[in-house]
Amino acid sequence: MYIVVAGGGMVGGVLVRRLLDNKHDVVLIEQNKTICDKLYAESGVVAINGGATSIEALSEAGIQKADVFVAATGSDADNLACAILAKSFEVPRIIVRMRHPAYKNAYRVAGVDSIIRVTDLMVNQMMMEIENPEVRRITSIGGGKADIFIVVVPDGAKIAGKSVKDIVGSRHFPPQCVFIAIYNLETEELSIPRGNQIVNEGDELFLVSTTENIKKAVDFLTAGHRK
Amino acid sequence: MRNGFRRINCIFHFIGGLLLILSLIVLFPLIVVTAYWGQMGDGRSTAIAFLATAIISFLLGITLRSIFKSETLDTTGAMLLCALGWIFISAIGAIPFVIANGVNYLDAYFESMSGFTTTGITVFSGLDDMPRSILFWRSLTQWLGGIGILSFFLAVTYQAGGAHHIFGAESHKISSGRPKPGLFSTLRILWAIYVLFTLLAAVVFVLEKMPVFDAICHAFSTLSTGGFSPHDSSIEFYGITGHPNYRMIEYTVTFFMMLGGINFLIHYRVMTRDFKALWDNIEVRYWWRLIAAFTAVIIIDHLYKTGALSELFTRGTPVKLGEFERSFRYGIFQVISVMTTTGFGTKDIGSDFFGALSKQLFLVMMVIGGCVGSTGGGFKVLRIAILNRLMFRELFKLRVSDKASAGLVIDKKIVSDDEVHRVAALFFTWMALLLIGGGITALFSNQGPWESFSGMFSAVGNIGPCYISVKDMITIHPVVKLTYIFGMLAGRLEILPVLLLFSRKAWR
Numbered sequence A: 001m002y003i004v005v006a007g008g009g010m011v012g013g014v015l016v017r018r019l020l021d022n023k024h025d026v027v028l029i030e031q032n033k034t035i036c037d038k039l040y041a042e043s044g045v046v047a048i049n050g051g052a053t054s055i056e057a058l059s060e061a062g063i064q065k066a067d068v069f070v071a072a073t074g075s076d077a078d079n080l081a082c083a084i085l086a087k088s089f090e091v092p093r094i095i096v097r098m099r100h101p102a103y104k105n106a107y108r109v110a111g112v113d114s115i116i117r118v119t120d121l122m123v124n125q126m127m128m129e130i131e132n133p134e135v136r137r138i139t140s141i142g143g144g145k146a147d148i149f150i151v152v153v154p155d156g157a158k159i160a161g162k163s164v165k166d167i168v169g170s171r172h173f174p175p176q177c178v179f180i181a182i183y184n185l186e187t188e189e190l191s192i193p194r195g196n197q198i199v200n201e202g203d204e205l206f207l208v209s210t211t212e213n214i215k216k217a218v219d220f221l222t223a224g225h226r227k
Numbered sequence B: 001m002r003n004g005f006r007r008i009n010c011i012f013h014f015i016g017g018l019l020l021i022l023s024l025i026v027l028f029p030l031i032v033v034t035a036y037w038g039q040m041g042d043g044r045s046t047a048i049a050f051l052a053t054a055i056i057s058f059l060l061g062i063t064l065r066s067i068f069k070s071e072t073l074d075t076t077g078a079m080l081l082c083a084l085g086w087i088f089i090s091a092i093g094a095i096p097f098v099i100a101n102g103v104n105y106l107d108a109y110f111e112s113m114s115g116f117t118t119t120g121i122t123v124f125s126g127l128d129d130m131p132r133s134i135l136f137w138r139s140l141t142q143w144l145g146g147i148g149i150l151s152f153f154l155a156v157t158y159q160a161g162g163a164h165h166i167f168g169a170e171s172h173k174i175s176s177g178r179p180k181p182g183l184f185s186t187l188r189i190l191w192a193i194y195v196l197f198t199l200l201a202a203v204v205f206v207l208e209k210m211p212v213f214d215a216i217c218h219a220f221s222t223l224s225t226g227g228f229s230p231h232d233s234s235i236e237f238y239g240i241t242g243h244p245n246y247r248m249i250e251y252t253v254t255f256f257m258m259l260g261g262i263n264f265l266i267h268y269r270v271m272t273r274d275f276k277a278l279w280d281n282i283e284v285r286y287w288w289r290l291i292a293a294f295t296a297v298i299i300i301d302h303l304y305k306t307g308a309l310s311e312l313f314t315r316g317t318p319v320k321l322g323e324f325e326r327s328f329r330y331g332i333f334q335v336i337s338v339m340t341t342t343g344f345g346t347k348d349i350g351s352d353f354f355g356a357l358s359k360q361l362f363l364v365m366m367v368i369g370g371c372v373g374s375t376g377g378g379f380k381v382l383r384i385a386i387l388n389r390l391m392f393r394e395l396f397k398l399r400v401s402d403k404a405s406a407g408l409v410i411d412k413k414i415v416s417d418d419e420v421h422r423v424a425a426l427f428f429t430w431m432a433l434l435l436i437g438g439g440i441t442a443l444f445s446n447q448g449p450w451e452s453f454s455g456m457f458s459a460v461g462n463i464g465p466c467y468i469s470v471k472d473m474i475t476i477h478p479v480v481k482l483t484y485i486f487g488m489l490a491g492r493l494e495i496l497p498v499l500l501l502f503s504r505k506a507w508r
Helices: A010-021 A033-043 A055-060 A076-088 A101-110 A118-131 A164-169 A211-222 B006-025 B029-035 B044-067 B075-093 B095-101 B105-116 B132-159 B168-177 B183-207 B212-223 B236-240 B246-261 B264-271 B282-306 B308-314 B321-339 B356-368 B381-399 B417-444 B449-460 B470-474 B478-492 B496-500
Strands: A002-006 A025-030 A046-049 A068-071 A093-098 A114-117 A135-141 A146-152 A177-184 A189-191 A204-210 B408-410 B413-415
Touching: A002 A010, A002 A076, A010 A025, A010 A033, A025 A033, A033 A046, A033 B413, A055 A076, A068 A076, A076 A093, A076 A101, A093 A101, A101 A114, A114 A118, A118 A135, A118 A211, A146 A211, A177 A211, A204 A211, B006 B044, B006 B075, B029 B044, B029 B132, B044 B075, B044 B095, B044 B132, B075 B095, B075 B105, B075 B132, B075 B478, B075 B496, B095 B105, B095 B132, B105 B132, B105 B478, B132 B183, B132 B212, B183 B212, B183 B246, B183 B264, B212 B246, B236 B246, B246 B321, B282 B308, B282 B321, B282 B356, B282 B381, B321 B356, B356 B449, B381 B408, B381 B417, B413 B417, B417 B449, B417 B478, B449 B478, B478 B496
Parallel strands: A002 A025, A002 A068, A025 A046, A068 A093, A093 A114
Antiparallel strands: A135 A146, A146 A204, A177 A189, A177 A204, B408 B413
């Protein structure tokens, strides 16, 4: 895909590298010449030195043929302005990084397809780390409404030796949570489980669950035998 | 003298010092004289030759030091010192050849300059019957030349970042590459690695049953990527005379030549268990790839020439293993020998063994040369990498907007345009020098156009062998010899310091 990214800061810079790794055509627009040169030298991205709110810089970046436009500068005003400009070039998908939630409506009016608030994502991640340290979150889906995550079955867990069917059938296991895969670290065997698959100690369980049910599910899966 | 040529004072003071050191070093061959007293012409005459040289060197050194007083040396001064140092040391180092071999001074000076610049073009033949001490001295000059070049590299890069850094291409390397702070501790490390590898090479050669004298001489000229050998037929000698381990010897020499052609700072990093050093910078990656590519092409070219390849494709007869091993052994030996600018031979690069394509590639390798910070000569792999990137950079610039960043990136850092310009200018000068030298050779000899070029390629790249035979080289016109002497020095010091010699402003 042809992607134009405005702003090469923490978010834009890392995004550019990841996109390049996945073989996308990426053009970066960044005001600071030093940052442009640094990102160009380290990743080889086409880095246009200029303000993302000027039509000139956007056309230099080839906004006409862009499939996606990402506004990731540090200012909501700038993001809004360049998102509108991108819209005027009929870019099919426009994604913005929102700093202040008060701008949400303005972005909607401008016709932005996805609004991402970096702090929300970070806070979710932190909540997860605080509440369920044994869980490794892989990704959010549905705009943060649900998560895909990994739980390791601890030694002496109550569920060890039980089948998936039994676990899911338990009344303590939330119904909005589903097994995706089970990975055995020792045999390096990955299985997509059906009901009669047995869960063992040390297995990595891949699950998908609505955000509010993660804690309940994890508590159940990691609970040990009462002594 | 203060207002006129101010730098003369300190430069000649230091040269006096160098000559004093040389007067001691030139006594070492006396050990060989004593060991082989009465054999192959070693004896009183060779002893006198080295003693006389030591005395001349000592007296000249003392005189220079008493006339000229020490002053601090700036970069331009250091460059001039290097250029003049090589000229003076070679002049003194030539004396034993004149006294002991009775050759004229120009030939002796040619041989000596070829030694101290670690080139290895020789105008001597009948080496196998020469006094051993003279052969030892030839190899020793190359080893000393290697020490000189490592010190020169460090002195130049140490100054980098200052106002005068002429060798900018290396400066970004050194900022991260210099193993320890301080010029002298780094110098000690480089020297220690050099000495260690030389000892190691000598020991391995002896273990492979090479005669001890040969082993020492070959170790000296392998690590310095010089290429002088005590035998007319170079390393091929062992194959011809049916030495039991000649294959092993050839592979071992290949390995140690390769060590000599790699940046010594990389050796240091590997020794400190930083094995990533063998792959994590652009120069060393180019180095491996070039060696692999050239070797592959030369093997294929040879097999194609002998018809083994068409046999394989038309009738499906596989290439015989022995035949393949032989072409691999000769191929990789000669590729590394020329790339590192050593110039040993197991097969003459002009012989029928190599096809026309291989012979063209040898000239290309002569220009590329070894890595920055090695004892190898040539234009240096890093600079070739920079020029290669320059081409792609220009293509990139055509494609993108002129507001896009388009610096020249080496190892994820942008190289300043000043440095790129310097490399480009140096490359142009290098080519101009090759053309002029080739022209002079063609004019003053009866060599063909191809051979004439090869001589200057070999001299400026500090290689050794070329498509002019040793026999023709001995009798070549003195003007050509002078041209090659200049070429060897210019190539060794990467041209600019030598050109400084002709600049009146630099002397002030």
